[in-house]
Amino acid sequence: MIFFTLEHILTHISFSIISIVITIYLMTLLVHEIVGLADSSEKGMLVTFFCITGLLVTRWIFSGHLPLSNLYESFMFLSWSFSIIQMVPYFSNHKNNLSAITAPSAIFTQGFATSGLLTEMHQSTILVPALQSQWLMMHVSMMILSYAALLCGSLLSVALLVKILYVNERINFLQNTSFLLFRNYHRHQLIQQLDRWSYRVISLGFIFLTIGILSGAVWANEAWGSYWSWDPKETWAFITWTIFAIYLHTRTNKNLQGTNSAIVASIGFLIIWVCYFGVNLLGVGLHSYGSFTLTSN
Amino acid sequence: MLITMASMSPSKTQGQTLLLRSPLLHSSNFKTHVFAFLTNNKRSQSASLKIGVVSKLKTITQKEKETPISRKIILSEGKVPTLSEKEEVSTKSQKKTEEIPVMGLLKKMPRKIITALANLPLAIGEMSTIAALMAIGTAIDQGEAPDYYFQMYPEDSPLYGIFSWRWILSLGFDHMFSSPVFLGMLILLAASLMACTYTTQIPLVKVARRWSFLNSAEVIKKQEFTDSLPKASVQDLGVILMGAGYEVFLKGPSLYAFKGLAGRFAPIGVHIAMLLIMVGGTLSASGSFRGSVTVPQGLNFVMGDVLAPNGFISNPTKAFNTEVHVNKFSMDYYDSGEVSQYHTDLSLYDLNGKEVMRKTISVNDPLRYEGITIYQTDWSISALQILKDNEGPFNIAMAPLKLNGGDKKLFGTFLPVGDTDSPNVKGMYVSVFYLLHHFPILAYEPRSMLARDLQSIVLYDLEGKFAGVRRPNSKIPIDIDGIKITIVDAIGSSGLDLKTDPGVPVVYAGFGALMLTTCISYLSHSQIWALQDGTTVIIGGKTNRAKIEFPEEMDRLLDQVPEIVNSSSLQKSFDSL
Numbered sequence: 001m002i003f004f005t006l007e008h009i010l011t012h013i014s015f016s017i018i019s020i021v022i023t024i025y026l027m028t029l030l031v032h033e034i035v036g037l038a039d040s041s042e043k044g045m046l047v048t049f050f051c052i053t054g055l056l057v058t059r060w061i062f063s064g065h066l067p068l069s070n071l072y073e074s075f076m077f078l079s080w081s082f083s084i085i086q087m088v089p090y091f092s093n094h095k096n097n098l099s100a101i102t103a104p105s106a107i108f109t110q111g112f113a114t115s116g117l118l119t120e121m122h123q124s125t126i127l128v129p130a131l132q133s134q135w136l137m138m139h140v141s142m143m144i145l146s147y148a149a150l151l152c153g154s155l156l157s158v159a160l161l162v163k164i165l166y167v168n169e170r171i172n173f174l175q176n177t178s179f180l181l182f183r184n185y186h187r188h189q190l191i192q193q194l195d196r197w198s199y200r201v202i203s204l205g206f207i208f209l210t211i212g213i214l215s216g217a218v219w220a221n222e223a224w225g226s227y228w229s230w231d232p233k234e235t236w237a238f239i240t241w242t243i244f245a246i247y248l249h250t251r252t253n254k255n256l257q258g259t260n261s262a263i264v265a266s267i268g269f270l271i272i273w274v275c276y277f278g279v280n281l282l283g284v285g286l287h288s289y290g291s292f293t294l295t296s297n
Numbered sequence: 298m299l300i301t302m303a304s305m306s307p308s309k310t311q312g313q314t315l316l317l318r319s320p321l322l323h324s325s326n327f328k329t330h331v332f333a334f335l336t337n338n339k340r341s342q343s344a345s346l347k348i349g350v351v352s353k354l355k356t357i358t359q360k361e362k363e364t365p366i367s368r369k370i371i372l373s374e375g376k377v378p379t380l381s382e383k384e385e386v387s388t389k390s391q392k393k394t395e396e397i398p399v400m401g402l403l404k405k406m407p408r409k410i411i412t413a414l415a416n417l418p419l420a421i422g423e424m425s426t427i428a429a430l431m432a433i434g435t436a437i438d439q440g441e442a443p444d445y446y447f448q449m450y451p452e453d454s455p456l457y458g459i460f461s462w463r464w465i466l467s468l469g470f471d472h473m474f475s476s477p478v479f480l481g482m483l484i485l486l487a488a489s490l491m492a493c494t495y496t497t498q499i500p501l502v503k504v505a506r507r508w509s510f511l512n513s514a515e516v517i518k519k520q521e522f523t524d525s526l527p528k529a530s531v532q533d534l535g536v537i538l539m540g541a542g543y544e545v546f547l548k549g550p551s552l553y554a555f556k557g558l559a560g561r562f563a564p565i566g567v568h569i570a571m572l573l574i575m576v577g578g579t580l581s582a583s584g585s586f587r588g589s590v591t592v593p594q595g596l597n598f599v600m601g602d603v604l605a606p607n608g609f610i611s612n613p614t615k616a617f618n619t620e621v622h623v624n625k626f627s628m629d630y631y632d633s634g635e636v637s638q639y640h641t642d643l644s645l646y647d648l649n650g651k652e653v654m655r656k657t658i659s660v661n662d663p664l665r666y667e668g669i670t671i672y673q674t675d676w677s678i679s680a681l682q683i684l685k686d687n688e689g690p691f692n693i694a695m696a697p698l699k700l701n702g703g704d705k706k707l708f709g710t711f712l713p714v715g716d717t718d719s720p721n722v723k724g725m726y727v728s729v730f731y732l733l734h735h736f737p738i739l740a741y742e743p744r745s746m747l748a749r750d751l752q753s754i755v756l757y758d759l760e761g762k763f764a765g766v767r768r769p770n771s772k773i774p775i776d777i778d779g780i781k782i783t784i785v786d787a788i789g790s791s792g793l794d795l796k797t798d799p800g801v802p803v804v805y806a807g808f809g810a811l812m813l814t815t816c817i818s819y820l821s822h823s824q825i826w827a828l829q830d831g832t833t834v835i836i837g838g839k840t841n842r843a844k845i846e847f848p849e850e851m852d853r854l855l856d857q858v859p860e861i862v863n864s865s866s867l868q869k870s871f872d873s874l
Binding site: 129130217222232246 | 659670796804
């Protein structure tokens with residue numbers, strides 16, 4: 001019982017802190033740089049990270065297995081990964097412009113997980129025999145980490161597209177110049193930064209996705225004797241991998257860079273959601289542990 | 298392979314040596330041979346000592362064995378290959394490759410086809426097509442009878458107005474992942490991969506490995522990142538860069554340093570790993586055996602009877618004659634009563650009856666014997682052993698019952714009404730058959746017994762009312778309508794999957810290579826040029842991937858370069874150049 005209340009408390013704390021942090025960010029966007037608050041938002045994200053970590057550890061201890069066995073737990077893990085990605089640039093002394101993307105993502109995933117849609121999954125459950133394996137830790141955690149990184153990166157690309165289209169329209173409104181002539185140096189800088197950040201984050205996510213898919217294949221071979229069986233979830237993970245491989249290839253050629261790669265990454269955003277979430281709605285196949293039915297409660 | 302060269306020219310005042318200790322040279326990746334030769338050059342007054350270091354780079358790919366391609370390039374003073382501008386290799390341009398004996402065969406193939414296949418937009422198109430086909434493959438139910446498709450996609454109301462069952466069946470979309478369309482696209486992708494690696498990636502390696510000095514300040518200033526340090530010396534910069542993991546080369550006032558060259562090679566490794574996986578997959582598809590069997594506890598089977606070929610080059614091996622005996626099937630339970638694991642104790646006997654292997658398998662822990670693997674995938678209950686009025690034991694077969702939805706199992710049987718002395722074999726089979734088709738009425742059948750797992754049996758009496766629960770081995774009898782029944786044992790049967798697959802080692806090798814090379818290609822290849830211009834050092838640099846981190850790293854490193862304040866020491870450092 002104590003674990004349950006502890007979980008409850010931690011969830012609520014992290015949820016509220018993220019809401020506060022997002023409010024601070026919004027305020028700094030609208031009202032310029034309030035210096036004191038900027039630092040506290042970083043601290044806020046740190047506290048959130050510890051809260052979610054505490055939540056996951058509690059669940060781990062209570063249920064005896066890594067908390068990754070159904071959709072609720074994987075959503076919590078996803079919001080944890082977002083908070084990690086949030087913190088990594090902070091610790092390597094980069095200017096943190098990812099936070100506008102990661103913080104809301106963390107809160108949305110957490111909010112969805114704790115919402116009424118998934119109440120029957122909140123309880124820690126036992127692992128079925130097929131999931132009792134060391135590979136569970138590696139495969140699922142890699143996949144969720146990769147989803148987090150790829151989602152971040154593709155959201156950055158979406159932001160990039162929005163920025164480009166917005167800037168393009170303004171310039172066309174002001175005068176008929178070509179796309180490349182930027183009046184505003186800072187806007188150009190921002191677009192370039194977004195572009196580079198999204199490339200780097202997506203590359204990292206791609207590595208995790210590769211490791212996740214391949215470890216899943218090896219696990220499947222150990223458990224069922226077949227490393228690839230065109231299960232819907234497997235196939236969609238492969239499709240995600242292919243889309244981001246296309247993204248990485250479009251960036252090698254200078255002509256296709258910029259807008260085109262951002263479009264590919266934005267398509268990738270949708271595909272990740274289909275892979276992670278949409279396939280589970282079907283409820284069939286080898287990955288049926290993650291499935292659920294939408295109950296209106 | 299990498300060549301580094303340092304030139305040492307003894308000056309008039311003192312012998313100055315510039316020894317470059319590069320961390321890479323002493324790492325396990327390189328085998329280094331150092332040889333020095335003295336040349337007498339007519340142009341310069343002093344003898345200059347050349348040190349050439351020849352290293353062999355241990356390559357990552359599986360295909361190259363322990364015979365690395367090693368080449369020696371000997372350079373002499375003054376004839377350093379200088380490229381005034383190092384260009385980015387565009388994927389569309391053609392590069393002349395040097396003669397490599399292995400590739401000589403491929404030169405016969407028309408050059409145009411290879412270049413056409415290595416075209417990047419074509420590759421992107423192929424990948425998108427494959428992705429789209431896979432998505433379609435998940436949307437359309439695979440492997441159903443044609444009748445299903447007639448119903449789902451009728452001709453009179455086709456999907457989106459055009460797609461009826463004719464489209465699906467003729468294009469092979471009902472078995473998408475083995476259809477000619479899909480396999481054709483995969484083959485095309487493989488061809489593109491090979492063509493691209495040959496035409497673009499391998500020349501890229503040669504270009505990237507060549508080092509170049511930039512001797513003009515204007516060119517350096519045009520780099521992506523550029524800075525200038527007044528009152529500094531280019532040797533100090535070199536030392537700082539070496540401390541940061543760069544390989545540094547110094548020639549006179551000019552410096553060239555690079556880091557992360559592996560990041561340029563790794564994409565080749567990725568492509569080769571993917572080709573390896575494809576080869577392994579093809580081997581699996583054409584040469585494997587698979588089979589499923591449900592064996593009641595205590596019985597056995599011969600592997601060869603169960604394994605069926607799954608391709609056209611499948612060859613049975615001697616191990617197929619092995620006999621597998623199920624000694625015991627058991628299940629573990631959680632405290633809540635749910636199943637936690639299934640175990641099967643197996644013994645393998647060869648043709649002579651000698652036991653060659655014994656192992657208890659469970660899910661995620663298969664048995665491997667001579668290339669054949671046995672997996673625990675399923676289970677069922679085959680029979681109940683009961684004592685009736687202390688007579689017996691009788692074995693009553695249990696049949697699986699179909700539940701609506703879920704994957705919980707239920708098995709049922711019943712005790713036939715009538716004289717137990719008469720051989721009622723026919724009656725028993727009939728009753729099991731009856732059970733399979735008339736589950737709802739089971740509750741009303743005489744003395745029925747249901748079991749969800751091997752733990753407990755639920756018994757019902759003649760009216761179908763609940764009579765009691767008994768655990769096997771508890772030896773407690775239960776009285777149902779005048780007959781005393783003791784459940785002695787619930788005999789389970791184990792569901793086993795057998796498989797042999799020659800492609801698995803190849804595929805695993807490809808997986809490992811892919812994981813490794815993908816990680817390595819995250820590295821960014823950074824290059825820095827510097828020039829000593831009077832007392833100022835002009836620095837320029839670029840990197841191919843880490844464009845965000847690079848300027849910050851450079852700023853940090855340049856801050857560490859010491860500023861030279863003493864004018865006499867400044868003079869000394871210039872005498873040495």
